[in-house]
Amino acid sequence: xxxxxxxxxxxxxxxxxxxxxxxxxxxxxxxxxxxxxxxxxxxxxxxxxxxxxxxxxxxxxxxxxxxxxxxxxxxxxxxxxxxxxxxxxxxxxxxxxxxxxxxxxxxxxxxxxxxxxxxxxxxxxxxxxxxxxxxxxxxxxxxxxxxxxxxxxxxxxxxxxxxxxxxxxxxxxxxxxxxxxxxxxxxxxxxxxxxxxxxxxxxxxxxxxxxxxxxxxxxxxxxxxxxxxxxxxxxxxxxxxxxxxxxxxxxxxxxxx
Amino acid sequence: xxxxxxxxxxxxxxxxxxxxxxxxxxxxxxxxxxxxxxxxxxxxxxxxxxxxxxxxxxxxxxxxxxxxxxxxxxxxxxxxxxxxxxxxxxxxxxxxxxxxxxxxxxxxxxxxxxxxxxxxxxxxxxxxx
Numbered sequence: 001x002x003x004x005x006x007x008x009x010x011x012x013x014x015x016x017x018x019x020x021x022x023x024x025x026x027x028x029x030x031x032x033x034x035x036x037x038x039x040x041x042x043x044x045x046x047x048x049x050x051x052x053x054x055x056x057x058x059x060x061x062x063x064x065x066x067x068x069x070x071x072x073x074x075x076x077x078x079x080x081x082x083x084x085x086x087x088x089x090x091x092x093x094x095x096x097x098x099x100x101x102x103x104x105x106x107x108x109x110x111x112x113x114x115x116x117x118x119x120x121x122x123x124x125x126x127x128x129x130x131x132x133x134x135x136x137x138x139x140x141x142x143x144x145x146x147x148x149x150x151x152x153x154x155x156x157x158x159x160x161x162x163x164x165x166x167x168x169x170x171x172x173x174x175x176x177x178x179x180x181x182x183x184x185x186x187x188x189x190x191x192x193x194x195x196x197x198x199x200x201x202x203x204x205x206x207x208x209x210x211x212x213x214x215x216x217x218x219x220x221x222x223x224x225x226x227x228x229x230x231x232x233x234x235x236x237x238x239x240x241x242x243x244x245x246x247x248x249x250x251x252x253x254x255x256x257x
Numbered sequence: 258x259x260x261x262x263x264x265x266x267x268x269x270x271x272x273x274x275x276x277x278x279x280x281x282x283x284x285x286x287x288x289x290x291x292x293x294x295x296x297x298x299x300x301x302x303x304x305x306x307x308x309x310x311x312x313x314x315x316x317x318x319x320x321x322x323x324x325x326x327x328x329x330x331x332x333x334x335x336x337x338x339x340x341x342x343x344x345x346x347x348x349x350x351x352x353x354x355x356x357x358x359x360x361x362x363x364x365x366x367x368x369x370x371x372x373x374x375x376x377x378x379x380x381x382x383x384x385x386x
Binding site: 003004034035036037038039040041043075139145147148149180182183185186187188191199203 | 258307322324326328329330331332333334335336337338344345346348349374377378379380382
C-alpha cells in the first residue's frame, strides 16, 4: 500500500514539468524558398491621392452611371432595405452633405443639386484609430484601405466615421449580387466595407472606376502633392469646399462649387 | 495505492487505449492507411509556383504571405524561387490550374476536417465536369 501526500504529489508533478516530457517532435518546416514580391508594372503611384468633384459638371447621368459602375466592379450587393443597404458611392442632397453651409439664400441650383459622396480618405482618419485589428489603415499614398480578412465586424470604424461612408454586411451579400466580377472578391456577413479609391485598379495602372466611367468628367483623380496634377490645377483655379472641415479629419475629396 | 477490482480495471484501460489508438496501429502494422486523399489537378501547367513538397507542406504560409503582400503592401507580383513571375490571385492564378476545387482542395481538407473560409468572399471558379 502506498499513499502520496499533497506535497509529494506536487514535487513529482513539478519535477516532471521541469524535466519536460517531450511531445512528438514536429517535422521541420521545409525551407522557405528565396522569393520576392514586387508591384505590378505600370502601377499608379502618388504621394497623396485626392479626388475633385466638379459640382457644376455633375449630371443626373453621372450620378447613376458612376454609382452603378462602382458597385458592379466591386461586387457591392444591391439591397433595397435601407437598414441593410451597402454603399460605396451614392448621391445625397447638397444640404445634407454640407450641413455646415447654413447660408439661406445660396444659388437654387446648388440647393437642388444631388452630390456624389464616398469615403473621404481623410488625412487624419478617425476610423483607423479605433480599429482594434488594424483591418483599416491609412496607406502611405493616402488611401484609407481595408483588409477584409482582418475585419471582425465590431463596427467601431462606422461609429468613428463622421461621414457615414462605411456599410456593414448584416447578412450574406452574395444573393444580392447580380453578375459578379470574377476579378474581385465579394464580402461576407459581419464585415464592414467602403470605397478604397480603387486600390486594385491603381495597381493595374487604371483610374478609379467612377472616374473612368463618369460621362461628363466631373470626377478628377490625382496626386495632391504633385503641383502639375490636374487636381492641383483645379483646386488652384476654382473655389472648393470639403465636408465638415471643422472636425479636423482632413478629407481628401474636394467639391468645386 | 489501493485499486479495487484491479484485475478488471487495468485490462479495461489497456483495451480502451488500444481501441482508441486503433487507427494508428492499423496504419503502423498494415503500412498503408485505409483511405488516402488523392487530390486531382486538372490544369494546363505541370509545375506549381514552387516545388511540390514545399506547396504540400506550406501552401498555407504561401497564401498568407500572398494575401498580406497584396492587401497591405500592394505588391501584386510574386517572383518565385525559379525566377518566374506570377500575378498574385487565388481565384485566378491558383485556380487556373487547380480549377476543380472539389477534387483538389476539398480532397485533403475534408479528409483532415479543415474548413478554410477562402470561398466565403473569393469567387470560386465554375468547375468543368
